[in-house]
Amino acid sequence: MHLSGAVYAETFIAEAAREGLCVASVERGTPATPEGQDAVRFVKPLHDQPNDCASGEVTAASALSNQPLYDDLVDSFSMRSFVPTEGIDGHDQFFSTFDRFSGLKSDAGEWLDEVATRAAAQNEQYLEIMQTPTFSHAATLGYKMGWPEGPDKEISRDQLAQLRDQLLSAGLRDEVSVDEKEFADAEHQREVLGSCHSDPPPRIPKDNHGYGAPCPVRVHWLYQILRGYPPQQVFAQTLLGFEVASTDPDVVGIHFVMPEDGYLSMRDYHLQMQMLDYLHSVYPKVHISLHAGELAPGMVPPAGLSFHIHEAVDLGHASRIGHGVDVLYEDHPEALLKEMADQHVMVEVNLTSNAVILGIKGKDHPLHAYMTAHVPWALSTDDEGVSRIDLTHEYVRAADEQGLTYLDLKRSARTSLEHAFLHGESLWQHTDDFTAKKAGCPAIVSERTRLSEPCSDFLNTNEKAEQEFELERRFAAFEASIH
Numbered sequence: 001m002h003l004s005g006a007v008y009a010e011t012f013i014a015e016a017a018r019e020g021l022c023v024a025s026v027e028r029g030t031p032a033t034p035e036g037q038d039a040v041r042f043v044k045p046l047h048d049q050p051n052d053c054a055s056g057e058v059t060a061a062s063a064l065s066n067q068p069l070y071d072d073l074v075d076s077f078s079m080r081s082f083v084p085t086e087g088i089d090g091h092d093q094f095f096s097t098f099d100r101f102s103g104l105k106s107d108a109g110e111w112l113d114e115v116a117t118r119a120a121a122q123n124e125q126y127l128e129i130m131q132t133p134t135f136s137h138a139a140t141l142g143y144k145m146g147w148p149e150g151p152d153k154e155i156s157r158d159q160l161a162q163l164r165d166q167l168l169s170a171g172l173r174d175e176v177s178v179d180e181k182e183f184a185d186a187e188h189q190r191e192v193l194g195s196c197h198s199d200p201p202p203r204i205p206k207d208n209h210g211y212g213a214p215c216p217v218r219v220h221w222l223y224q225i226l227r228g229y230p231p232q233q234v235f236a237q238t239l240l241g242f243e244v245a246s247t248d249p250d251v252v253g254i255h256f257v258m259p260e261d262g263y264l265s266m267r268d269y270h271l272q273m274q275m276l277d278y279l280h281s282v283y284p285k286v287h288i289s290l291h292a293g294e295l296a297p298g299m300v301p302p303a304g305l306s307f308h309i310h311e312a313v314d315l316g317h318a319s320r321i322g323h324g325v326d327v328l329y330e331d332h333p334e335a336l337l338k339e340m341a342d343q344h345v346m347v348e349v350n351l352t353s354n355a356v357i358l359g360i361k362g363k364d365h366p367l368h369a370y371m372t373a374h375v376p377w378a379l380s381t382d383d384e385g386v387s388r389i390d391l392t393h394e395y396v397r398a399a400d401e402q403g404l405t406y407l408d409l410k411r412s413a414r415t416s417l418e419h420a421f422l423h424g425e426s427l428w429q430h431t432d433d434f435t436a437k438k439a440g441c442p443a444i445v446s447e448r449t450r451l452s453e454p455c456s457d458f459l460n461t462n463e464k465a466e467q468e469f470e471l472e473r474r475f476a477a478f479e480a481s482i483h
């Protein structure tokens with residue numbers, strides 16, 4: 001999930017009221033504004049004086065006593081009430097929301113508290129959250145260094161190595177500690193807020209492993225890189241992301257985001273994959289997950305559908321693919337699916353996001369093609385605040401719309417941890433084969449299972465295995481409760 005996209009509009013409104021922000025109309029067409037919808041956005045007050053709003057604007061706080069304005073704000077920050085109109089589709093509305101609430105200070109700790117609390121209430125145990133920390137220094141350096149001979153389709157490793165050296169010697173690493181502090185502050189703030197308390201979800205005994213901590217949901221971060229910018233910025237930010245992920249154990253990987261059909265995302269896709277190919281060779285331990293194939297026929301020319309997932313795997317070294325919706329439009333899709341299955345490249349499946357942004361749902365969704373090809377897959381939410389959903393909603397949708405069974409959903413949950421970028425080894429002897437456990441851990445887990453010493457030691461030293469074992473315990477508790 002994306003952090004800001006996972007936060008509900010109501011939280012943003014409360015924060016804006018506290019900060020004394022103002023509300024302005026969205027100018028028609030910037031970004032896309034549906035006719036007849038009173039789209040609004042937050043803007044800073046005059047002279048940074050809280051609630052000092054320009055003429056034609058109103059205070060965000062006034063929305064708390066003005067229901068129509070409150071409704072407009074919720075609708076402007078989400079897919080609620082959205083109806084496509086001529087020239088404005090779900091994709092436009094979805095991506096417009098982010099600009100509209102961007103006037104807020106980053107309240108990452110409060111946002112983290114909200115998403116972790118919601119996760120705990122749904123019996124989720126681990127979140128890997130995409131977040132973009134400050135990168136202005138890196139971007140400035142990137143623009144200062146420029147880009148060799150314009151945005152060519154091909155760039156050599158030597159050229160990239162030279163750019164990396166230049167960026168590092170100009171002080172790109174100065175921003176690493178800034179970003180580390182932002183992540184640490186968010187986690188600290190979440191602990192202070194502490195609304196995600198230790199009450200376990202219903203039916204799960206209190207003495208179960210993992211509870212009793214201030215919040216039973218573990219969190220790691222993915223360094224989110226914005227792909228829709230010129231190559232000098234994308235490379236500088238990606239380099240910073242690799243540096244942060246190499247330094248901060250809470251940042252477990254990097255991720256590329258933003259509309260994949262945007263002009264620069266399309267023009268530079270191959271170039272950006274070459275950047276990753278090079279940086280992966282320098283930082284092989286940093287995990288890579290990429291939104292790829294978040295496209296549908298007609299959004300881009302057919303050639304644009306033919307290679308993104310393939311290159312994300314082969315050149316981008318992605319061990320997980322976000323969306324992968326256009327997979328059957330790629331060149332040699334069967335070979336690609338086989339490659340993903342053989343290499344255990346997981347696809348993150350976001351059913352609601354794909355329906356509202358791409359218009360792809362039901363039998364048009366490639367989930368069953370992935371399942372048939374034995375590609376590992378897991379359900380995820382992408383932007384649960386903008387879509388106004390939660391992970392449970394996606395499980396229900398998968399059952400209703402895609403006909404998935406309990407065992408399919410169980411597999412999704414196990415697969416998501418198996419491919420999470422948690423530290424340490426997996427619980428399972430063979431990747432994606434959830435039958436034989438390592439270290440003499442018990443084959444059948446019940447609520448009262450006692451662990452042998454080797455198993456216990458193994459779980460204590462391998463975060464991934466520990467989380468996977470905890471999931472098995474929760475399955476046991478749930479399944480025992482329904483018999």
Ligand SMILES: [Zn+2]
Pocket residue numbers: 002257291322382383
């Ligand atoms: Zn996304």
